[in-house]
Amino acid sequence: MTSSRSSSAGSPHPYIPATAADRARMLERIGVADVDALFADLPATLRDPEIDLPPALTEPELIALLGARAAANADPLRPSFLGAGAYRRSVPAIVSHLTSRSEFSTAYTPYQPEISQGTLQSGFEFQSVVCELTGMDVANTGLYDVASATAEACLLAARVTKRQTVALLEPIHPGTVEVVRTYARGAGVRVDQLASIDDVSDAHACLVVQQPDYLGAIVDLEPLADAAHAHDALLVTVADPFALGLLRAPGDAGADIVTGEGRDLAGAPAFGGPSVGLFAARSRFLRQMPGRIVGRTRELHSREEGGQPRTGYVLTLQAREQFIRRERATSNVSTAQALIALAFTIAMQTLGPHGLRESAELCYQRAHDAARRIARMPGFAIPERGPWFQEFLVRGPVSPAQLTDQLATRGITAGLDVSARPEPEAANALLFAVTEATPDAHVDALIEALAEIGAEA
Amino acid sequence: MTVLRPDSEDFGARLSFDRGEPGRRAVDVPVWRGEQTLLPDAHLRRDSLRLPEMSQGELVRYYTALSARNYGIDSGTYPLGSCTMKYNPKINDLIASQPGFADAHPNAPQAEAQGTLRTLLELRHGLAELTGLPHVSLAPAAGAQGELAGVLMITAALEDRGELAPRRRILVPDSAHGTNPATAAMAGFTVTQIPTAEDGSLDHAMIERELDETVAAVMVTVPNTLGLWERGIEEVAVQIHDAGAYLYADGANLNAIMGRVRYGDLGFDVAHLNLHKSFSTPHGGGGPGAGPVCCSDELAPYLPTPIVVEGDDGLVRFAAPERSIGRLQQFHGNVGVLLRAYAYLRALGLDGLRAVSGQAVLNANYLRVLLHGHYDLPYDRPVLHEVVFSGSRQRREHGVRTYDIAKRLIDHGFHPPTVYFPLIVEEALMLEPTETEPPEAIEALAQALIAIAEEAERDPDIMHGAPWSSPIGRLDETNAARRPVLRWQEPASADV
Numbered sequence: 001m002t003s004s005r006s007s008s009a010g011s012p013h014p015y016i017p018a019t020a021a022d023r024a025r026m027l028e029r030i031g032v033a034d035v036d037a038l039f040a041d042l043p044a045t046l047r048d049p050e051i052d053l054p055p056a057l058t059e060p061e062l063i064a065l066l067g068a069r070a071a072a073n074a075d076p077l078r079p080s081f082l083g084a085g086a087y088r089r090s091v092p093a094i095v096s097h098l099t100s101r102s103e104f105s106t107a108y109t110p111y112q113p114e115i116s117q118g119t120l121q122s123g124f125e126f127q128s129v130v131c132e133l134t135g136m137d138v139a140n141t142g143l144y145d146v147a148s149a150t151a152e153a154c155l156l157a158a159r160v161t162k163r164q165t166v167a168l169l170e171p172i173h174p175g176t177v178e179v180v181r182t183y184a185r186g187a188g189v190r191v192d193q194l195a196s197i198d199d200v201s202d203a204h205a206c207l208v209v210q211q212p213d214y215l216g217a218i219v220d221l222e223p224l225a226d227a228a229h230a231h232d233a234l235l236v237t238v239a240d241p242f243a244l245g246l247l248r249a250p251g252d253a254g255a256d257i258v259t260g261e262g263r264d265l266a267g268a269p270a271f272g273g274p275s276v277g278l279f280a281a282r283s284r285f286l287r288q289m290p291g292r293i294v295g296r297t298r299e300l301h302s303r304e305e306g307g308q309p310r311t312g313y314v315l316t317l318q319a320r321e322q323f324i325r326r327e328r329a330t331s332n333v334s335t336a337q338a339l340i341a342l343a344f345t346i347a348m349q350t351l352g353p354h355g356l357r358e359s360a361e362l363c364y365q366r367a368h369d370a371a372r373r374i375a376r377m378p379g380f381a382i383p384e385r386g387p388w389f390q391e392f393l394v395r396g397p398v399s400p401a402q403l404t405d406q407l408a409t410r411g412i413t414a415g416l417d418v419s420a421r422p423e424p425e426a427a428n429a430l431l432f433a434v435t436e437a438t439p440d441a442h443v444d445a446l447i448e449a450l451a452e453i454g455a456e457a
Numbered sequence: 458m459t460v461l462r463p464d465s466e467d468f469g470a471r472l473s474f475d476r477g478e479p480g481r482r483a484v485d486v487p488v489w490r491g492e493q494t495l496l497p498d499a500h501l502r503r504d505s506l507r508l509p510e511m512s513q514g515e516l517v518r519y520y521t522a523l524s525a526r527n528y529g530i531d532s533g534t535y536p537l538g539s540c541t542m543k544y545n546p547k548i549n550d551l552i553a554s555q556p557g558f559a560d561a562h563p564n565a566p567q568a569e570a571q572g573t574l575r576t577l578l579e580l581r582h583g584l585a586e587l588t589g590l591p592h593v594s595l596a597p598a599a600g601a602q603g604e605l606a607g608v609l610m611i612t613a614a615l616e617d618r619g620e621l622a623p624r625r626r627i628l629v630p631d632s633a634h635g636t637n638p639a640t641a642a643m644a645g646f647t648v649t650q651i652p653t654a655e656d657g658s659l660d661h662a663m664i665e666r667e668l669d670e671t672v673a674a675v676m677v678t679v680p681n682t683l684g685l686w687e688r689g690i691e692e693v694a695v696q697i698h699d700a701g702a703y704l705y706a707d708g709a710n711l712n713a714i715m716g717r718v719r720y721g722d723l724g725f726d727v728a729h730l731n732l733h734k735s736f737s738t739p740h741g742g743g744g745p746g747a748g749p750v751c752c753s754d755e756l757a758p759y760l761p762t763p764i765v766v767e768g769d770d771g772l773v774r775f776a777a778p779e780r781s782i783g784r785l786q787q788f789h790g791n792v793g794v795l796l797r798a799y800a801y802l803r804a805l806g807l808d809g810l811r812a813v814s815g816q817a818v819l820n821a822n823y824l825r826v827l828l829h830g831h832y833d834l835p836y837d838r839p840v841l842h843e844v845v846f847s848g849s850r851q852r853r854e855h856g857v858r859t860y861d862i863a864k865r866l867i868d869h870g871f872h873p874p875t876v877y878f879p880l881i882v883e884e885a886l887m888l889e890p891t892e893t894e895p896p897e898a899i900e901a902l903a904q905a906l907i908a909i910a911e912e913a914e915r916d917p918d919i920m921h922g923a924p925w926s927s928p929i930g931r932l933d934e935t936n937a938a939r940r941p942v943l944r945w946q947e948p949a950s951a952d953v
Contacts, residue, residue, distance in 0.1 A: 015543075017893065031826075056808065065803070066555070066796075072572030072575070090486075103525065104527060105545075105741055106531045106532075107528060108537060121523055145786045145787055188645055218500050246501065273563075295942060299930040322601070332605060335601070335745075336743060352484075353508040355483070
């Protein structure tokens with residue numbers, strides 16, 4: 001058995017530099033007897049309560065404990081076909097290298113632009129990339145995740161249209177629906193989940209559409225934009241930014257606001273977070289947008305005589321924000337997901353215009369090839385819902401629960417069971433995702449396992 | 458200390474989009490050699506995507522150059538009050554990036570994510586112990602989302618009591634973070650501002666006068682944004698409950714009191730924490746953070762989804778509280794941040810956390826006495842985690858504003874403090890040294906601020922132009938807002 005070092009003379013912990021001698025010198029200067037005296041304002045009867053926490057661990061002990069915990073999760077190399085909102089991507093190696101530079105990672109909100117140009121200029125890069133992908137005029141520096149960004153889009157739509165109901169077109173991620181409901185409740189906004197576009201009406205502030213939809217299908221946005229606009233409602237598109245390397249930009253198809261999730265390209269799925277919610281809009285909504293926005297400007301004066309002021313970046317249009325506008329702010333958001341936004345930006349720029357398209361095409365081809373192979377197997381079917389991108393429904397000779405179990409016993413994680421959904425194609429089906437980052441060997445293992453399951457059924 | 462060199466070129470004028478050459482690429486994509494599936498043209502992108510075309514090395518140099526134009530806690534002292542900029546232990550990043558944690562899929566069967574789930578369960582227990590509020594949801598992504606959760610929980614509880622219709626007001630001190638009134642408004646409440654009394658605590662008489670059947674809640678930051686203990690808050694809590702309202706704690710300043718006093722024991726019903734502050738996860742240039750919400754038995758049924766629970770079978774699972782306000786994110790919260798916070802909790806233990814709060818408070822008081830007399834101190838009494846000076850004397854006597862003082866501090870190698878907040882202190886300079894600064898760093902910071910106070914008398918002009926040593930000089934923020942340029946444009950149409 002070992003235990004943590006503890007010495008009354010040295011510093012109390014590697015994270016706390018002051019030694020006992022330092023403390024004595026500081027206390028003397030302050031003019032109090034001990035540290036406890038500095039807490040004299042706290043109510044005496046409630047001070048220093050009994051608190052039950054496990055004992056402190058040294059670094060090697062922490063690594064041992066949490067290494068074992070990480071190993072208690074599923075083997076990260078195990079074949080998995082889970083998607084439904086989080087997708088394995090080929091993340092370029094330079095992304096984590098650059099975002100782990102501590103000048104980026106250990107800074108905070110860039111309140112002092114003169115020593116925060118790294119965060120600010122890369123925030124401007126992020127806004128530019130998001131605008132290019134979505135076909136929108138303006139973007140902010142990112143919100144918490146796609147669902148909360150979509151909720152903020154709904155609140156914006158309600159404010160500008162002065163309507164108190166928003167419409168979500170199914171199939172849309174159930175997590176997004178739930179988050180919109182949470183935010184809407186506070187704002188007194190009603191949420192309609194529509195099974196058909198025919199149900200959009202003059203009561204709706206916006207129509208929210210997911211692209212590709214929750215069951216993987218590519219949505220033709222233009223008629224939806226027309227339908228929303230016919231009722232003076234906004235079209236909010238919840239788009240996968242990676243798919244937009246290939247698919248028509250929502251702005252080009254008539255969307256008014258586009259949200260999206262940037263986590264997949266930024267790095268590992270991390271059990272769903274940290275994420276980054278993309279938020280882009282038409283310029284007429286600029287002053288109603290939530291979150292931080294970076295603007296380009298110049299120095300007030302050149303430091304060199306006769307020189308030109310140089311270009312720099314600042315947080316701008318802050319009169320929308322909580323720390324200035326308080327209860328009249330467009331949102332309460334403050335700290336968001338800047339480091340994940342940076343990772344997303346670098347990943348997109350590493351891929352570049354051609355690499356992104358090629359990567360999205362590879363994803364499309366790989367997924368369709370896998371689906372085709374499964375569809376050819378006796379006992380299996382791929383219920384079609386029109387063109388799709390990277391996710392497809394699989395119906396097998398056994399129930400979805402049995403298929404999941406039988407794949408698990410063969411060391412494979414099946415797609416998500418969506419058989420409880422109302423769409424007829426989802427009946428008895430699992431939702432499989434295959435992406436550009438799914439190894440061929442994993443698809444081969446899946447096909448082999450399905451063949452065995454089919455033969456046994 | 459990192460020295461940030463001024464640029465010789467106009468670095469900011471050229472974005473990544475303006476660098477490189479058409480045809481260069483930073484990464485290759487495997488070629489698909491199997492059967493081709495056509496995608497109908499109608500669905501394809503019609504415009505050609507404009508993204509930079511740079512080689513890998515160029516891109517790495519560009520972002521490395523950008524990082525050198527930034528200042529983090531690893532660069533030097535960062536006394537940004539209310540933000541708890543303390544050293545971020547690197548072991549925490551290493552732990553969270555282990556493939557078993559990092560590659561876990563959010564839809565994975567929960568039996569296959571027991572390592573993460575058990576860790577989250579233990580973090581939940583630790584936060585409950587530290588706050589004295591037994592129920593916790595780790596779902597909120599940041600402090601402001603934790604606030605929204607807390608206020609929506611109060612909304613739901615009032616609704617179940619049949620009292621939501623009349624209780625439309627939330628009382629917020631005039632020293633509060635802007636997120637408090639913004640959150641109250643987002644949840645549909647009107648805000649009544651409560652003034653701060655002369656001793657820096659809330660005006661208790663005013664609260665008593667305002668408390669009636671129209672009040673839903675009182676939101677209080679403890680310790681408050683002046684760095685002071687909220688005197689008599691435990692008695693105010695009783696009055697608030699007698700009036701049928703709830704007491705909310707903004708836990709942004711938990712660092713001052715960890716292990717010494719608990720929100721639950723003081724009578725708070727609900728609190729949010731900022732794990733990126735008190736539990737020292739990297740602030741990331743503005744996130745990711747994590748803002749868990751902790752509450753009493755009464756409010757537990759309303760916690761946001763998910764909460765983490767252990768079943769009789771020994772498996773840890775996500776669950777939805779019976780009257781939950783719902784989800785705040787598509788998945789389970791900022792899990793990567795929560796894992797780092799857990800590692801921090803385990804590295805410190807109770808004695809370590811008490812040493813943290815003790816040293817944080819000692820450091821703030823040390824800075825207070827070192828600067829005493831050089832700047833005005835509107836609330837002149839011992840402080841907790843931070844101290845708020847005023848530059849009003851420098852402004853009045855020498856025409857030097859707090860803005861100038863902050864900018865000049867950059868030339869001395871420090872990140873400036875929070876300025877012009879809290880709003881109730883004129884020309885506020887809000888300094889939070891944290892426990893991770895050694896005494897000599899605090900002395901150097903004090904010497905720099907004293908030198909600046911002397912310079913304000915002697916040579917105010919040099920201060921109006923500061924900073925002189927940063928990569929770029931003062932920027933025209935007025936023009937940025939008046940003529941917004943918010944994205945890259947083709948060089949022909951760029952007009953700044």
